[in-house]
Structure formats: C-alpha cells, structure tokens
Amino acid sequence: MTSLLKTPLGKIHRMTFWTAVFWIIMALGLTATVIRFTQGLGAATNLSDKFPWGFWIGFDVLCGVGLAAGGFVVAAAVYIFHLDYYKPILRPAVLTAFLGYVLVVVALLFDLGRPWQIWHPLIMWNPHSVMFEVAWCVMFYTTVLALEFSPIVFERFKLEKPQKILHAIIVPLVILGVILSSLHQSSLGSLYLIVPEKVYPLWYSSNLPYLFFLTAIAVGPAMVTIESFLSSRTFRREIELPILSKLGKVTAVALSVYLVLKIEDVVNDHLWSYVFTFNLEGLLYWAEIILGAVVPIILLSYKKTNRSKKGLFYSALFVVLGFILNRMNLSVTSIEHYTGAHYFPSWMEISITLMIVALGFAGFRLAVKYLPVFPKEKEANEPLSKTFDVVEFIGDKHEHTTVLN
Amino acid sequence: MQHYGILIDTTLCIGCYACEEACADRWGFPKTDVHELSSTKNTTVLTVNDAYVPRMCMHCDVPTCASVCPVGALEKTDEGPVTYDVSKCIGCRYCMQACPFDVPKYQWNSANPKVSKCDMCHDRIVAGKKPACVEACPAEARVFGTLEELKQIAEKRFAENPANYFPQIYGIKEAGGTSILYLASKPFAEIGLKGNLPDHPLPSLTWAVMSKIPNYVFWGGTLLGGIYWITNRRKEVRDLEAKLEQMENTNPSRRISNHEQEN
Numbered sequence: 001m002t003s004l005l006k007t008p009l010g011k012i013h014r015m016t017f018w019t020a021v022f023w024i025i026m027a028l029g030l031t032a033t034v035i036r037f038t039q040g041l042g043a044a045t046n047l048s049d050k051f052p053w054g055f056w057i058g059f060d061v062l063c064g065v066g067l068a069a070g071g072f073v074v075a076a077a078v079y080i081f082h083l084d085y086y087k088p089i090l091r092p093a094v095l096t097a098f099l100g101y102v103l104v105v106v107a108l109l110f111d112l113g114r115p116w117q118i119w120h121p122l123i124m125w126n127p128h129s130v131m132f133e134v135a136w137c138v139m140f141y142t143t144v145l146a147l148e149f150s151p152i153v154f155e156r157f158k159l160e161k162p163q164k165i166l167h168a169i170i171v172p173l174v175i176l177g178v179i180l181s182s183l184h185q186s187s188l189g190s191l192y193l194i195v196p197e198k199v200y201p202l203w204y205s206s207n208l209p210y211l212f213f214l215t216a217i218a219v220g221p222a223m224v225t226i227e228s229f230l231s232s233r234t235f236r237r238e239i240e241l242p243i244l245s246k247l248g249k250v251t252a253v254a255l256s257v258y259l260v261l262k263i264e265d266v267v268n269d270h271l272w273s274y275v276f277t278f279n280l281e282g283l284l285y286w287a288e289i290i291l292g293a294v295v296p297i298i299l300l301s302y303k304k305t306n307r308s309k310k311g312l313f314y315s316a317l318f319v320v321l322g323f324i325l326n327r328m329n330l331s332v333t334s335i336e337h338y339t340g341a342h343y344f345p346s347w348m349e350i351s352i353t354l355m356i357v358a359l360g361f362a363g364f365r366l367a368v369k370y371l372p373v374f375p376k377e378k379e380a381n382e383p384l385s386k387t388f389d390v391v392e393f394i395g396d397k398h399e400h401t402t403v404l405n
Numbered sequence: 406m407q408h409y410g411i412l413i414d415t416t417l418c419i420g421c422y423a424c425e426e427a428c429a430d431r432w433g434f435p436k437t438d439v440h441e442l443s444s445t446k447n448t449t450v451l452t453v454n455d456a457y458v459p460r461m462c463m464h465c466d467v468p469t470c471a472s473v474c475p476v477g478a479l480e481k482t483d484e485g486p487v488t489y490d491v492s493k494c495i496g497c498r499y500c501m502q503a504c505p506f507d508v509p510k511y512q513w514n515s516a517n518p519k520v521s522k523c524d525m526c527h528d529r530i531v532a533g534k535k536p537a538c539v540e541a542c543p544a545e546a547r548v549f550g551t552l553e554e555l556k557q558i559a560e561k562r563f564a565e566n567p568a569n570y571f572p573q574i575y576g577i578k579e580a581g582g583t584s585i586l587y588l589a590s591k592p593f594a595e596i597g598l599k600g601n602l603p604d605h606p607l608p609s610l611t612w613a614v615m616s617k618i619p620n621y622v623f624w625g626g627t628l629l630g631g632i633y634w635i636t637n638r639r640k641e642v643r644d645l646e647a648k649l650e651q652m653e654n655t656n657p658s659r660r661i662s663n664h665e666q667e668n
C-alpha cells in the first residue's frame with residue numbers, strides 16, 4: 001500500500017490542496033455569478049447573436065442530462081426488470097441522477113435570459129415546442145427522482161409511514177420516470193431537428209432523437225461505473241466487479257445499435273464525401289465515432305477487458321468523453337460551421353460550470369456521509385465498518401484515519 | 406382573414422436608409438451607421454454585390470420561432486405579423502437558434518433582456534396604418550398590402566419591366582411561405598437570400614416526432630407495466646422455489662412426514 005508510505009502530513013497537504021481548489025473555484029464562480037446577474041449574459045459569456053447557445057447549453061444541459069441517465073437505466077433494471085444483481089448500485093445511481101438534474105436546473109437559471117420566469121411553461125403551453133416538452137419532463141422527472149431517493153432519507157430518520165407509502169407506489173413511479181426520461185433524453189436531440197440547414201450534415205439526422213436516447217443509455221451506466229471507482233477510492237466503498245461488467249454490456253449493446261444508425265445515416269443521406277473530408281469537422285467526427293463508440297464496444301465485448309477493473313474504467317471513460325464530444329460537436333462545432341463565427345466559452349462561463357460541478361461533488365459527498373447510500377453489506381464488513389464510523393465523523397481527514405487504522 | 410405583408414423590390418431600393426430611421430423612431434432606438442440587424446435595429450439595408458437589400462423578420466406563414474418557443478411568446482397574428490410578448494419570454498433563445506433567417510436578436514448587455522425583432526408595426530396595422538418603414542420609403546421599394554395584392558403588383562412589375570427582374574418571387578414557398586416577399590434583378594442567392602430552405606414549413610420536422618408522444622406514453626407505459634408483471638411473477642416463483650428448496654434441505658424429516666401424510 002503506497003498510502004502507508006506517505007506521511008500523515010503529506011495526506012493533509014493533499015486535502016488542503018483540494019480544499020483550496022474548491023474555494024478558488026467557488027470564488028471565481030461567485031464573481032462570475034454577480035457579473036452575470038448584474039450586467040447580463042453579454043458581459044459574462046462569449047455568446048452573441050450569431051451564437052445564442054454555448055457552453056452552458058452544450059455542456060451543462062445536453063451533457064448533464066445525459067450523464068445523469070444512469071438513474072433511470074438502473075431503476076428500470078431493478079424495479080421493472082427485477083434484475084436484482086443491480087440493487088447495490090441503485091441508490092448511488094439515483095442520487096447522482098437527482099443531483100445531476102438539480103444542477104442542470106441551476107445551470108439553466110444562469111443561462112436563461114429571464115430566469116425568474118422559468119416556471120412559465122407550467123401555465124403557458126406550447127405543445128408544438130420541443131423545449132416545452134423538455135421543460136415539463138425535466139420538471140416532473142426531477143420530482144420523481146426526489147421521490148425515488150426519498151426512502152433513503154426516510155430510512156435514515158426511521159420514518160416508517162412515508163417509507164411504506166413510497167414502497168407502495170415505487171413501481172408506477174419508476175415506470176413514469178422511465179417514460180419521462182426516454183422522452184426528454186431523446187427530445188434533447190429533437191431540439192435540432194428543426195434546423196436542418198444549420199447543423200453540419202455529419203451530425204444532422206432525422207434519427208436524432210433515437211441517437212440521443214441510445215447514447216444516453218450507453219453513457220448512464222458508464223457514469224455509474226466511473227463514479228463507483230471514484231467513490232471506492234474516496235469513500236472506501238465499492239461495487240462488485242461482476243455488476244459493472246454487466247453494466248458494461250448494456251453500454252456495449254446501446255453503442256452498437258447507435259453505430260448501426262450512424263452508418264445508416266451515412267448511407268441514406270449520402271454523407272460519404274463529408275465522412276472522408278478530413279477538415280476539422282471530419283476529424284472530430286472520426287474521433288467521436290472511434291474513441292466514443294468503436295473502442296469501448298471492443299473493450300467491453302472482450303472477456304478479458306470486460307472483467308478487469310482497468311478495462312472497465314477506461315472503456316467507461318472513453319464512452320463519457322465520446323459522449324461529451326458528440327454533444328459539443330452538435331451544439332458548437334456544427335453551428336460554428338454554419339455561422340462562420342468562432343465560439344469559445346469565456347472564463348466566467350467555465351468557472352460557473354466548474355462551480356456547479358463542484359457543488360454537485362460536495363452534495364454527493366455530504367449525502368454519502370450522512371445517508372445510507374452505499375450497500376449495507378459492505379458496512380457489515382468488519383475492518384471496513386470501523387473506518388466508516390471514523391470517516392463519518394472526521395470527514396475530510398478520513399484518508400489519514402484510514403491509514404492509522 | 407387575408408394576411409398582410411410587405412413586398413420588397415430590391416431593384417428599386419436606392420439605399421437612403423429612410424426605413425431604418427423610421428424604424429428606429431418607432432422603437433426608440435438610436436440611429437447608427439452600422440447596417441446590420443441587432444437588438445437596436447429591427448430593419449436594415451444591407452449592401453450585397455452592389456445591390457441594396459432591405460432585411461427584417463420574414464413573418465413566416467408557419468413561423469419556426471413561434472413553433473419552438475416553449476411559452477408561446479411569439480405568435481402569428483391574424484393580420485400576418487409575427488409578434489413577441491416579453492412578459493411570457495423566459496429567455497431560452499431557442500427562437501434565435503431555430504429561425505431559418507437568423508432574425509431574432511438579443512439584448513445581451515441587459516440584466517432584464519428581451520428578444521428583439523420586427524413586428525411589422527402590428528399596432529399600426531390594427532389601427533389601419535402602414536408599417537413605418539413602408540411609409541418612409543421614397544422609392545416604392547417597400548410596398549404594403551395583402552399577400553394577394555402584393556403578388557399582383559409583383560406580376561405587374563415583371564410584365565412592365567421584364568429586363569429588370571429575375572422572374573420569381575422570393576418568399577412564396579421558402580420555408581412554407583413568408584409574408585415578406587422579395588423581387589430582385591438576379592438569382593436570390595446572389596443578394597444573400599438563403600436558397601437551401603425546404604418548401605414545407607420547418608416546424609413539420611419536429612411535429613412528426615412530437616405528435617407521436619401521446620402514443621409512445623400509452624404503449625411505453627403498457628409495455629413497461631407488462632414487463633414488470635412478467636418479471637415479477639418469475640421472481641415470485643423463483644423466490645418460492647428457493648424457499649421450498651431451503652425448507653427441504655434444512656428439514657428433511659418434515660419432507661418424509663409430508664410424504665407419509667399424503668400416503
């Protein structure tokens with residue numbers, strides 16, 4: 001164990017380093033927040049009339065919602081398909097999804113020009129608008145996620161009655177959640193259906209909603225995998241490899257179908273010349289297809305890599321990066337090509353995003369610390385459970401304590 | 406009701422910018438020499454390949470902007486203009502992203518921003534007047550009327566001066582048709598008007614998907630419910646079998662006694 005070799009002092013230094021990073025991010029983020037809300041979007045962002053949607057929509061919303069897809073995939077597996085072996089990851093997945101959606105809404109409050117009217121879609125309806133549908137689904141689904149997560153809180157505070165009520169309605173709730181999720185995950189793609197002449201041909205497709213849905217199904221489990229590895233390092237709680245191998249297979253299947261649809265687009269829409277033009281768009285397209293789809297499919301299909309920690313971690317990482325590349329390509333690269341304007345997010349856009357993500361991490365940490373999010377079996381495990389108690393009280397210095405133990 | 410519109414004859418525009426000024430007066434915008442649409446300029450006159458090309462919102466027959474707006478802040482009025490209601494707007498800027506003519510502009514430097522675009526002087530039309538820009542135009546390069554009247558005027562100009570015109574009207578079929586119609590002396594792409602738009606309204610692309618949603622909700626719900634029911638049954642059976650097996654294993658004597666009873 002390398003950690004034993006390090007002095008406790010070194011450990012503390014590392015913690016202070018990350019704490020410092022956290023507070024720097026918060027300081028920058030808050031400064032940017034003040035500028036954003038006092039002087040408007042133009043002062044804080046690089047958005048313009050030529051580029052009305054930037055980093056916050058492309059990354060925070062399009063990627064954020066997708067990366068939180070693990071919640072509905074795992075909930076469906078456990079409650080609807082009765083695949084009990086996924087049970088241990090249900091809670092962390094639902095927690096991440098819930099936090100993810102809350103963060104997306106926070107990001108929207110920054111991005112909307114008139115955020116105090118964010119509730120308007122509730123009473124002002126336009127059923128022709130994809131955005132209207134997304135707004136409703138996100139609103140409802142966030143509520144559903146809160147309810148799906150609530151048993152954990154009730155369990156913590158030993159509230160039996162609400163626990164019973166939720167137990168009774170959990171299946172219809174999960175079904176509702178799956179429907180809402182598949183609707184808005186795909187609708188985020190439908191947002192771009194209406195601009196066929198603006199989106200670069202390699203990314204436009206009448207199948208956009210299906211492509212978005214499939215990539216969400218692929219990236220959800222990948223995020224759960226990554227998260228499990230990260231939390232096993234930070235919180236010393238981990239999820240068994242076989243579960244992650246199975247999750248990997250879900251990803252591989254979804255990505256394979258996705259790849260078939262992408263090839264179909266090339267054939268049907270006669271995109272060969274675009275595919276083999278190695279301009280910026282062409283290269284990014286290949287990067288996305290190979291790194292984000294082909295490589296992970298191969299890694300996840302080989303027994304050797306699908307059953308090793310490293311193999312799973314790296315394939316999940318590829319899937320996530322490929323996913324982010326895909327969303328950014330559609331929302332930024334391809335629109336850049338249309339308007340001819342260059343766009344790169346300002347430091348304020350980036351630091352507000354970082355601040356939101358950092359708050360998400362902090363929220364996850366707090367929830368794991370105070371609520372029974374990770375499986376009990378592990379806690380019953382003798383030597384580990386001791387560390388846990390200490391961890392729960394000492395928090396930040398827990399790595400140090402672990403070493404002492 | 407017959408929609409009103411504006412016929413813009415680029416062959417007659419002399420580039421005097423009287424329309425820009427009249428528009429600025431109506432909206433209370435500053436008058437500048439920057440000739441491009443912005444949050445303080447709802448109509449402008451561009452110079453493209455030596456031609457003066459007045460530009461503004463096209464007031465589409467089936468407006469993409471109105472179709473994408475989640476709160477219905479944009480609306481095609483009975484008279485023809487497409488209007489904007491800031492009191493509804495949430496500022497998502499989907500209208501800007503989606504408009505095929507890149508018309509809506511944003512007040513980027515306001516903490517209480519609005520979308521900005523031409524409304525064809527809707528209030529003036531309702532009051533029986535012409536739009537301010539049309540009234541200001543000294544060259545008959547902007548003509549106001551019902552779409553029928555405008556088409557007749559266009560045909561008449563084609564017939565009287567065939568040498569001056571490229572014999573088509575831009576806006577008849579572009580994106581399903583618009584209430585602003587253009588005449589030019591050369592193909593429209595050469596004066597910067599977009600040529601790659603479909604003949605059908607763009608909102609039909611999303612509607613093809615959106616209209617399936619109720620069906621999807623119904624069948625998706627049924628399917629998921631069905632799957633739940635089946636896997637639940639299987640699980641119950643499995644659990645029961647496991648329990649029985651366990652009982653048999655832990656208590657073999659009972660099994661014998663059961664047998665005896667049956668016998």
Ligand code: SF4
Pocket residue numbers: 462463464465468469470471487503504505506507508509522
């Ligand atoms: S030109 Fe653009 S802003 Fe004007 S009505 Fe058409 S879609 Fe709306």
Ligand code: SF4
Pocket residue numbers: 473474475476477478479489493494495496497498499500501520
């Ligand atoms: S910015 Fe306002 S007007 Fe435009 S689509 Fe969004 S809510 Fe509607």
